[in-house]
Amino acid sequence: MEALFHYIRKYSSIAVSEEDFELIKSHFTYKRLRKKQYFLQEGDVCRYFAFVLKGAMRQYYVDEKGMEHVVQLAIENWWVGDRESWVKLSPSRYTIDAWENSELLMISYQDVVKLSQLFPSLAEMMRKMDESNNIATQKRITSAISHSAERRYADFALEYPEILRRFPQYVIASYIGITKDTLSRIRKQGLNN
Amino acid sequence: MEALFHYIRKYSSIAVSEEDFELIKSHFTYKRLRKKQYFLQEGDVCRYFAFVLKGAMRQYYVDEKGMEHVVQLAIENWWVGDRESWVKLSPSRYTIDAWENSELLMISYQDVVKLSQLFPSLAEMMRKMDESNNIATQKRITSAISHSAERRYADFALEYPEILRRFPQYVIASYIGITKDTLSRIRKQGLNN
């Protein structure tokens, strides 16, 4: 529980008192998920966005041929959810499941809006989250459209070593948009440089 | 000038008076760019984010081999700029130039922060912009890592017909991460379906 408190303070310039935090906390729902359990299934509305207290989560899209494409990975102190579905309450095209046993703190969009009005610090945190999220996705797009698979993997390994450690290669491969076979080749080749 | 006013009202639930708007407006700088002129050059800090009143802008990244990779395109009522550089005042890796003669309304990060404190409606607009931007980039990433070039082009054409009309094929090709040659082939093939 403390992790969220730290997170809010880290991303906010305005102080948050213990009492404020108690009220904020009361709007979050704690949830435990065991490995392989779903947080969101395709077609369902993503009613909650979740702060990851513990564990590792995977968000993916299943195409017409039944192939899974990983669009997002999250570990401790990251947020997970389908933004569009969460905001618009529209059915999601994504599936989110727990890759490890995980603990989450979930909150609805409505409650975020409400709390943001009460606590400017929370609004600020959300804004900064959005901001850094935008910056990160911009980088990912730049990488995806302009670099080779080899370069994308190298960049990823450098930027997210912890993620690399906790997910198997084929999940990472999917995240950077290639198959496990290609990643295996790239890694082998990389050893001789 | 009116376009920005409309934009703010459209994206904000809180009313904005004419007087408020006058003050907001005074923080924006009007700028005209002729075709091919730069709005941002690689290595420079992106001091301003710009609202496009008129014209068409192109944002791209130049790789080690001198190849240009289009990361963003913008026309009327869109915003353009390098978010990371703008927020952190760090040198940008991107170049932004005018594809058509254009008119912009530019604003610094500092001024946005200041105005957001004065006008909740502006803060709300910014938040919604971020939100929809996040949703759009998420979709683009999903498309980039999981669809074929053909599918990506089809999706693009459907979602942004106006952009398609105003930029040449090779710019669109770069935007979706392929070469002009490949796009040419895809389009030819598409005629027979």
Next chain:
DNA sequence: AAAAAAAGTAGACAAATGTCTACCCAGTTG
């Protein structure tokens, strides 16, 4: 420890995409 499941590697082949050169076409400019 044995068995089963999950993850990674390898190689052969196929498909998609990139590269390069040449040429065409349309609009603009001298």
Next chain:
DNA sequence: CAACTGGGTAGACATTTGTCTACTTTTTTT
């Protein structure tokens, strides 16, 4: 009108990446 420029197409070939099947290694479960 000729020359030029920007954009698009075409085809030959190279490279990258995907697909599939088989096998090995590692991890988990029993």
